[in-house]
Amino acid sequence: MVKNLVIVESPGKIKKIQSYLGSNYIVLASVGHIMDLPPKTLGIDIENDFKPRYEVLSGKRDIVKKLKQAYKTADDVLIATDRDREGEMIGWNIAEVLGLKDPKRIVFDSITKTELLNAIKNPRKIDHNMVNAQKARRVLDRIVGYKLSPVLWRHVQKGLSAGRVQSVVVRLIVEKENEINNFFSMDIPSSFKFHGLFRESNEKFFKSELYILKKKDKDNRFVGGKSSIEGEREARKFLLTCMNSEFKIHDVFDKQSIRNSPAPFTTSTLQQEASRKLGFSVKTTMQTAQNLYNAGHITYMRTDATNLSKEAMGSIKKFINEKYGNKFYKETYYKPKSKNVQEAHEACRPSNVFVEFVKEEGAISNKEVRLYNLIWRRTIASQMAPAEFKITNIQISISKNSKYYFATVLENLVFEGYLKVYNMKAENEDEIENEENKGIKVPKKGTNLEVDKIVGKEEFKKPPSRFSEASLVDKLDPKNLNIGRPSTYATIISTIQDRNYAKFKDIEGVEKDSKQLCWNNKSKIDETSEKVIIGQEKNKLVPTSLGEVVNNFLTKNFPKIMDYKFTSNMEDSLDDIADNKKDWVNVMKNFYKEFSSQLDIVSKEPLLIEDKFTKILGKNEKGIEIIATMGKYGPMIKECETKTKCNIAPIKKPLTIDTITLEQAMKLLEYPKILGYIDKKTVSLKKGEYGFYVTIGKGKTQTKISIENENISLEDIKKILEERAKKSLGEFKKDTKTYLVLEGPYGAYIKMNDSKTKKKYNIKLPEKEDPKTLTLDKVLEIVDLYFKKPRYKKNNKSKKS
Known part of the structure; x- marks a missing residue:
């Protein structure tokens, strides 16, 4: 047939x-x-x-x-x-x-x-225009990579590579790191942020924040903004005026506020929300969405569009009206935020909006179930009415200080609107309700208030934040820098890590002493101090030393290729090719003319590796030269007895090839040190990027212990292992995840660590389970049930704004 x-x-x-x-x-x-x-x-x-x-x-x-x-x-x-x-x-x-x-x-x-x-x-x-647009992108990327990489081999280090988009992304990460380094190179400014606890006689105390008065409006209401006071001297002067002041309700008034529903998902916004709410990497999101698409559950996930088809709009309307009522429905058309929207696609949505949940079967795992639910909620919410809030403003005057006033803003949800379906918190977000100012009696205008205390806490200016996957995707998005395409972001992020140009890391931050001044309605001001951490971050992209060197070389010698605007304009040109507005060959000719001339200039320059990236520091006690140089994975120290027998150690920040001394290099080459053996397993003292640590054994069964300094003995290690064994009720491993069964103050729980994603979860052990009889299969079952548990909450509380 x-x-x-x-x-x-x-x-x-x-x-x-x-x-x-x-x-x-x-x-x-x-x-x-x-x-x-x-x-x-x-x-x-x-x-x-x-x-x-x-x-x-x-x-x-x-x-x-x-x-x-x-x-x-x-x-x-x-x-x-x-x-x-x-x-x-x-x-x-x-x-x-x-x-x-x-x-x-x-x-x-x-x-x-x-x-x-x-x-x-x-x-x-x-569509040959679309074919030519893809052809132009592929040819562009091949020429840049193929022509630039040998230049890096010649001037920096063999084995390195460059890419038209990946190198620009590395530049973003390096420049962010430079911003942060500049921030910490100077004194970190601080100011005192004040709040007070007030109440009407015999009522509950409520919290109010300090505002600076700019003017009064036609209704004699204060108009200003949240304020802080610079310098301890001025902060104390402010508190002294409070000690002699009366506090009165200057005004109380309500305003209505609405929060509009979000647009349906594009590829980029799906990646960002799945990262923020589900903890998915960009790569995981795209693969999971692909599985949902292949199974017929969602529309095509590679899209820049926010529009929905007429049929989909009709189905959504019917669903909302039938399930929630007519007042929850509002037809909404979303305009794209960028002119660079590719192809006439729909937004990513469920194929059938009447299917609220998909089942785990075949290629549909728990990840697909969770991502589908996110897509479904977002799609339905996009056609729902705005959420409505009543905002109550309480303004408090300070009789002896007309420059400032205290204010409390209460937000009460009046009508849920789209929040009925789309108000999902991150799965590992703390679910403890914020009780602050909840249920207080709103005082009347002119009421004199009792003051419990007024507190000024020293707060330090925050440094710029490094990029997470979600914030990097947002920065690259067509509505912002317009670099690359959302469908390629997962590959770009993987590539820059594979090539050791950037890594996801935890940043410890800088410790500072923060003062707190408190007047608690007595005749004196109390002063206390506490340690605070500035710039602490988790799982953020940090450039490696190699990434910085390569970026600096490319930015200096190929400024056009590394220019954000140029890269964005090239995306526009590729769009124009797809729309038959430009000829792909002409686009290539215009690009190559300038690129090849710059390539010729740099290719003729003298080699840099002999002077800039290699430095002889001196000789060790055996007369062997100690060299600081650039390796495949960044700056390193080399101590070679023969051509094939070398001892090497990485040079870690803040040290560089230029600044490291022979003494410092010899210190780095001391590690790893073998401390001895436990149960026939080698115990080694090592020095990593975040300090000293000890390893016991090797491979998948290796145990790693972080320590404060190198002054540790084999006996100390044995004691640490004994203490750890006492606290632990069991330990299991599968793939990149470790499951520790521990006894806590509220009972036994599973501490899950994922070494790949850096995510950590504490999962309470069901009361019926005996920690001593747990198996790996049982632990995986408990963890799986934890992630299936819905964590959706209504935002129906009063809260401080």
């Missing part, structure tokens, strides 16, 4: 599509790209209008063979690759290898029977 051949990208779609199309169709997958530029040569004829030379990928020859065999017996071929530029290029490659003269192309936003059958009825031709 004659059959029609349908070729998709992902094998995960085959079963679903085959079930919809029936036995008259054969569905096969290309499994992504089947052709690309050759891996070991440039593969581009620059002199011949940048003509690329594509070849079948070595790992895809069997797939191509299978597609050709199926094509021979097929009556018709329908190319059903994804509807973005990558998908269009894959479709064009399939047509090339099969020799299709007039290939039929079908596209669909979601894998549903209706969409599929509609697409089959309305095939189109391959």
Whole structure:
């Protein structure tokens, strides 16, 4: 029987599509790209209008063979690759290898029977403008990487690589680090932030913050903003005026406030929200969304659009009106925040909005269940009415100080609106309610108040924050810098880590003494002090020394390639190619003219590695030279007895190749030290980036213990292990996760650490479980149930604003 051949990208779609199309169709997958530029040569004829030379990928020859065999017996071929530029290029490659003269192309936003059958009825031709846009991007990236990398080998270190977009992303991370270093190189300014506790006679005390008075409005209400007072002397002077003042309610008034619903997800906003609320990496989000798309649960996830189809809008309206009532529905159309919106896609949404939850089965795991729920809630919320709040403002005058006043702002939820479905906290966010100012009696205008105390706490200016995955994605997003495309962000973030240009790290911060001045309605001011940490961060992107060196070299010698605006304009040009507004060859010619001239200049410059990145520090007691140089993973110390026998140690900040001394280098080369053996396992003292630590054994069974300094003995290690054994009720490991069963003040719990994501969770052990009889399977079951537990809360409390 004659059959029609349908070729998709992902094998995960085959079963679903085959079930919809029936036995008259054969569905096969290309499994992504089947052709690309050759891996070991440039593969581009620059002199011949940048003509690329594509070849079948070595790992895809069997797939191509299978597609050709199926094509021979097929009556018709329908190319059903994804509807973005990558998908269009894959479709064009399939047509090339099969020799299709007039290939039929079908596209669909979601894998549903209706969409599929509609697409089959309305095939189109391959969009060569989209193909050319992808071709231009690939050729650009290959030329920059292929031409720049050898320059880095010559001037910095062999084995390094550069990329058109990745290098610009590293620049962002390096510049952020420089900002932070500049911040800490100067005295950190501080000021005293004041609050007071007041009450009407016999009522509950409420908290009020200090504001500076700018003016009074037509109703004689104070107009100002939150304030702090610089300098301890001025802070004390303010408190002295309070000691002699009366406090009175100057005014109480209400205002209405609304909070509008968020737009449906684009690729970028999905990545950001999944990171913030579910703790997913960008890579995890994209893979999980792909699985949902393949299973027919959501529309295509690679999209810059926020619009919804007419059919989807109708379904959402019906769902909201039936489940929540007409007053919760509000039809809303969202305009894109950037001119760079690619292709006429829909936002990422559920294929069927009447399906609130998906089940775990097949490729659908707990991750897919959680991400689907996030997408579903966001989509429904996008067409719901705004949340409405009553904002109560309480203003308190200070009789002896007309420059300042105290104010309390109470926010009360009047109408939930979209918050009915989309008010989900991060899964590991503390769920303890903030009781501050909750349920207080609002005093009347003119009421004299009792004061419990007025406190001024010294607060230090905060340094700039490093990039998390979510904040980096937001910075790169088309609405901001417009660098790269959201569908490529996961690859970019992985690449800069793989090449050791940046790493996710925890930053300890700087300890400072913070003063607190308190007047508690007595005749004196009490002073206390506490330690505070400035600049402490978790799991943020930090440039490596190697990343900084490479960035500085590229920024100096290739300023255009490293320029944010230039990179953004190139994205615009690629969009214009896709829209048939620009010719891809002309775009390439304009780019290459300037790039090649700069390349020629730098290639003729003298080698830098001989002077700038290598330094002979001196000789050790054996007469062996100690050298500071640049290695594949950054600055390092080398001590080589022979060409093949070298002792090396990394140079860590704040030391550099330029500043390190022979004495400091010899200290670094002391580690690791073998302290002895415990149960036939080697005990080694090591020095890492965050201080000293001890390892016992090696491989997956290795135990690691952080210590404060290097003055530790084998007996000390044995005592630490004995103490740890007493506290621990059990320890289990699986993949990158460690599960410690511990006894806490409120009972036994599981402490889960993920070494890959740096996430930590404390999970209470169910009362029925005996910690002593736990197995790995039982621990995994308890953890799985913890993550399935819904953590959604209504924002129906009064709170301090």
